[in-house]
Amino acid sequence: MKRCFSALLLGLLLLRSNMILAGDLDSWNKGPNRQAILDYVKKVTVKGSPSFIPIEDRIAVFDNDGTLWTEKPIPIQARFAVDRVKALAPKHPEWKTQQPFQAVLQNDASYFNRMTETESVKLLAATHLGMTEDEFVTIVGDWFKTARDPHSGELLVHRVYQPLLELLSFLRGHDFKTYIVTGGGTEFVRAVAESAYGIPPEQVIGSSIIMKWEIRDGKSVFLRELKIAEPLNIDAGKPVNIQRIIGRAPVIAVGNSDGDLQMLQYASTNSYPSLNLLVHHDDAAREAAYDEGAEKILKEAKEKKWRVISMKNDFSRIYPGAIRPGG
Amino acid sequence: MKRCFSALLLGLLLLRSNMILAGDLDSWNKGPNRQAILDYVKKVTVKGSPSFIPIEDRIAVFDNDGTLWTEKPIPIQARFAVDRVKALAPKHPEWKTQQPFQAVLQNDASYFNRMTETESVKLLAATHLGMTEDEFVTIVGDWFKTARDPHSGELLVHRVYQPLLELLSFLRGHDFKTYIVTGGGTEFVRAVAESAYGIPPEQVIGSSIIMKWEIRDGKSVFLRELKIAEPLNIDAGKPVNIQRIIGRAPVIAVGNSDGDLQMLQYASTNSYPSLNLLVHHDDAAREAAYDEGAEKILKEAKEKKWRVISMKNDFSRIYPGAIRPGG
Numbered sequence: 175m176k177r178c179f180s181a182l183l184l185g186l187l188l189l190r191s192n193m194i195l196a197g198d199l200d201s202w203n204k205g206p207n208r209q210a211i212l213d214y215v216k217k218v219t220v221k222g223s224p225s226f227i228p229i230e231d232r233i234a235v236f237d238n239d240g241t242l243w244t245e246k247p248i249p250i251q252a253r254f255a256v257d258r259v260k261a262l263a264p265k266h267p268e269w270k271t272q273q274p275f276q277a278v279l280q281n282d283a284s285y286f287n288r289m290t291e292t293e294s295v296k297l298l299a300a301t302h303l304g305m306t307e308d309e310f311v312t313i314v315g316d317w318f319k320t321a322r323d324p325h326s327g328e329l330l331v332h333r334v335y336q337p338l339l340e341l342l343s344f345l346r347g348h349d350f351k352t353y354i355v356t357g358g359g360t361e362f363v364r365a366v367a368e369s370a371y372g373i374p375p376e377q378v379i380g381s382s383i384i385m386k387w388e389i390r391d392g393k394s395v396f397l398r399e400l401k402i403a404e405p406l407n408i409d410a411g412k413p414v415n416i417q418r419i420i421g422r423a424p425v426i427a428v429g430n431s432d433g434d435l436q437m438l439q440y441a442s443t444n445s446y447p448s449l450n451l452l453v454h455h456d457d458a459a460r461e462a463a464y465d466e467g468a469e470k471i472l473k474e475a476k477e478k479k480w481r482v483i484s485m486k487n488d489f490s491r492i493y494p495g496a497i498r499p500g501g
Numbered sequence: 502m503k504r505c506f507s508a509l510l511l512g513l514l515l516l517r518s519n520m521i522l523a524g525d526l527d528s529w530n531k532g533p534n535r536q537a538i539l540d541y542v543k544k545v546t547v548k549g550s551p552s553f554i555p556i557e558d559r560i561a562v563f564d565n566d567g568t569l570w571t572e573k574p575i576p577i578q579a580r581f582a583v584d585r586v587k588a589l590a591p592k593h594p595e596w597k598t599q600q601p602f603q604a605v606l607q608n609d610a611s612y613f614n615r616m617t618e619t620e621s622v623k624l625l626a627a628t629h630l631g632m633t634e635d636e637f638v639t640i641v642g643d644w645f646k647t648a649r650d651p652h653s654g655e656l657l658v659h660r661v662y663q664p665l666l667e668l669l670s671f672l673r674g675h676d677f678k679t680y681i682v683t684g685g686g687t688e689f690v691r692a693v694a695e696s697a698y699g700i701p702p703e704q705v706i707g708s709s710i711i712m713k714w715e716i717r718d719g720k721s722v723f724l725r726e727l728k729i730a731e732p733l734n735i736d737a738g739k740p741v742n743i744q745r746i747i748g749r750a751p752v753i754a755v756g757n758s759d760g761d762l763q764m765l766q767y768a769s770t771n772s773y774p775s776l777n778l779l780v781h782h783d784d785a786a787r788e789a790a791y792d793e794g795a796e797k798i799l800k801e802a803k804e805k806k807w808r809v810i811s812m813k814n815d816f817s818r819i820y821p822g823a824i825r826p827g828g
Contacts, residue, residue: 230701307744364748374557375748384731387740387763394770396744403731403745404711413714417634417723418730419746421691421702436714443721 199344201337201491207451207481208488211341214449218425219348225447227425229349234426235416235437236342238356238363238380241430241453242371244323244333246462248286251358253330254317258301266300275300299400307361307385307396314365328493334370337489338428338453342371350426355416356380357408357433361398379415381407412437424448430455432470442478450480457486526671528664528818534778534808535815538668541776545752546675552774554752556676561753562743562764563669565683565690565707568757568780569698571650571660573789575613578685580657581644585628593627602627626727634688634712634723641692655820661697664816665755665780669698677753682743683707684735684760688725706742708734739764751775757782759797769805777807784813 202208218227239245248256259269259278269275274293277285289297302310321330342352354373356363360380367373382403385396405411413436416424427434427441430453438450452475455464465472475482485492529535545554566572575583586596586605596602601620604612616624629637648657669679681700683690687707694700709730712723732738740763743751754761754768757780765777779802782791792799802809812819 360745360748376746378748382745385741385744387737387744387767389766389770392770394740394750394767396741401731404728410714413721414712414723417712417714418687418709419703421687421705423721439716440714440721443716443719 199337199340201340201489203488203490205488207483210481211344211449211451214426214447215345215348218447227446231422231425231446232345232348232350233353233420233422233424234345234350235353235355235412235424235428235441236338237429237431237434237437238354238358239431240455241428241434242334242338242342242354243330244335244461246455246464247324248283249358250321250330250333251362252286253321254314254362255297255301257317257321258313259297262300295400302359302362303383303398303400305398307398310361310398311365314362318366331366331370332494334494335453335485335489336491336494339371339494341428342373345426346372351377353377353379353416353420353424355407355412355437357406359383360407379407379419381411408433410436413440416440427451428453429471431468433467435471435474438471438480439474442480450475450478452480452482454482454484456484457489457492459486460492461485526664526667528667528816530815530817532815534810537808538671538776538778541753541774542672542675545774554773558749558752558773559672559675559677560680560747560749560751561672561677562680562682562739562751562755562768563665564756564758564761564764565681565685566758567782568755568761569661569665569669569681570657571662571788573782573791574651575610576685577648577657577660578689579613580648581641581689582624582628584644584648585640586624589627622727629686629689630710630725630727632725634725637688637725638692641689645693658693658697659821661821662780662812662816663818663821666698666821668755669700672753673699678704680704680706680743680747680751682734682739682764684733686710687734706734706746708738735760737763740767743767754778755780756798758795760794762798762801765798765807766801769807777802777805779807779809781809781811783811784816784819786813787819788812 199208199211217223217225220226236242239249243250256278259275263269263279266275269279274285274289274297278297318331322328323330323333345352352373354363354367354371354377356379358380360378360382363380364375364378367375367378383398384401384403386399387394387396405414407415412434416437423444424441425444425446426449427438428451429438438452441448442450452471454472455462457463472482474480526535526538544550544552547553563569566576570577583605586602590596590606593602596606601612601616601624605624645658649655650657650660672679679700681690681694681698681704683706685707687705687709690707691702691705694702694705710725711728711730713726714721714723732741734742739761743764750771751768752771752773753776754765755778756765765779768775769777779798781799782789784790799809801807
């Protein structure tokens with residue numbers, strides 16, 4: 175009896191933590207986009223269907239920033255870099271007068287847009303490199319425990335889109351293998367991908383550094399050094415890395431910005447029927463409304479009749495636990 | 502009834518094609534090495550065992566050349582390059598007097614050992630590059646249909662080690678995820694990994710080139726160009742690429758040469774109990790006897806008590822279908 179109660183409690187906790195009911199798209203409003211997803215999945219997974227896709231070829235790729243979690247007001251990994259600079263600043267008094275650190279310490283958000291590539295690399299090196307992989311994962315994990323969205327006060331790790339969590343779960347329930355294919359850092363995203371999305375490390379493909387391996391005191395360590403792996407996982411780098419790492423073309427691709435255009439084009443050329451979804455940020459009240467950086471992909475989505483998902487109209491809620499007024 | 506008969510026939514054909522009885526290590530002679538494998542797998546997979554490893558962490562990595570298939574008299578991918586040079590030679594009369602092509606056309610096997618790096622790259626470029634990925638996979642697949650071992654006359658695709666096929670199958674039957682981690686080309690090995698070993702493309706990690714993606718006539722193509730991805734998948738490159746692509750440390754590592762040393766070291770530092778196997782080529786009668794290129798790993802295996810698998814004593818047969826005289 176006690177065990178039953180524990181199981182029930184655990185079930186409720188799990189339910190509360192991600193609000194997913196297997197197989198449901200509860201936070202999607204009924205309409206042509208939700209229906210298109212249901213129709214597509216039915217069409218390609220029902221045995222005997224002329225559009226049937228064998229399980230091993232059911233590859234679904236998801237961008238992360240702005241597709242699975244919010245990228246506003248600044249991308250979550252950039253926020254990590256900012257917080258890290260602030261945490262390390264006492265040990266680096268010289269940063270007070272050195273860019274880009276000075277701008278970060280003075281909360282000059284506009285500086286991010288005019289940062290040179292050299293400055294970006296300096297910021298990356300100071301906040302993401304010069305440590306072992308285990309140390310980095312611990313730092314990132316600890317940071318996520320307390321890092322909060324400045325506006326809502328919610329934990330950043332909860333700024334994931336509930337309808338996309340449901341879509342991931344729905345697809346996995348139909349034997350799709352769900353991958354994150356992100357311009358963000360592979361190791362940064364892996365640090366939370368399992369708990370936030372139920373996606374294991376081997377299904378996270380991101381921008382990478384080439385680490386150095388060695389044994390220290392009988393333990394394997396990977397040293398994070400400034401050696402960026404080519405290609406960066408944006409634009410045409412996404413298909414290239416998908417091919418190299420997965421070796422199969424995706425049948426479902428979900429993105430939100432021009433950096434995802436080639437990934438969606440890649441899926442759309444699959445010889446199997448494909449489903450391309452573009453998350454459109456048009457909900458200023460509940461999230462953010464912006465087309466900047468998505469002009470090309472929005473244009474192509476219209477031309478190619480990819481599904482443009484309106485966050486305002488297609489999502490009954492945006493974040494886990496956040497119920498839309500009246501919804 | 503007819504359907505039953507077809508199923509039976511299919512079953513027999515499948516059985517014949519790889520000789521695997523699930524869960525058995527039939528081609529391993531009884532002895533301490535076979536027993537060590539059985540004991541290890543039992544210890545880490547039986548629920549409640551203090552050494553239990555959760556399914557998601559059951560990562561088993563296998564080198565390919567000399568570990569899963571033969572690398573004598575020359576590695577299979579080198580043989581492909583040789584045959585490819587010969588096939589293309591009529592279009593390249595200049596090769597008759599140009600190295601390394603001249604040596605290849607004159608069957609000068611010894612030249613392989615004194616080839617410069619520039620010459621190796623020339624050979625790679627002429628035989629593996631300058632085409633699309635689909636074209637390359639077709640060429641490799643077609644080649645494997647007829648390429649034969651010069652001594653036995655057997656198809657090269659059958660020069661895989663039966664006991665290793667059984668080990669792969671046995672591990673998968675216990676929820677291990679089996680990866681090939683090879684110094685050979687990712688795409689070359691992927692072309693046969695599924696049919697030869699039951700290993701899907703996303704579980705093949707090899708040396709890679711960075712391909713270029715584009716759309717041609719509405720289809721995605723990946724162009725194979727001379728842009729070698731770092732690091733090559735040998736030596737310390739193996740742990741580095743395992744970390745980058747899988748993101749988990751292996752608990753089982755199987756290799757045969759010094760290029761696998763760091764991969765086995767990596768597995769041996771896993772916080773879970775690990776199993777390291779070294780395939781030792783000591784069977785001149787049935788395969789080949791050589792320690793060249795394996796001196797370091799043989800030394801370390803002895804020091805660290807890794808299991809050295811004697812092909813002569815531990816394997817009752819080497820290749821599928823080939824029964825040892827009297828065995």
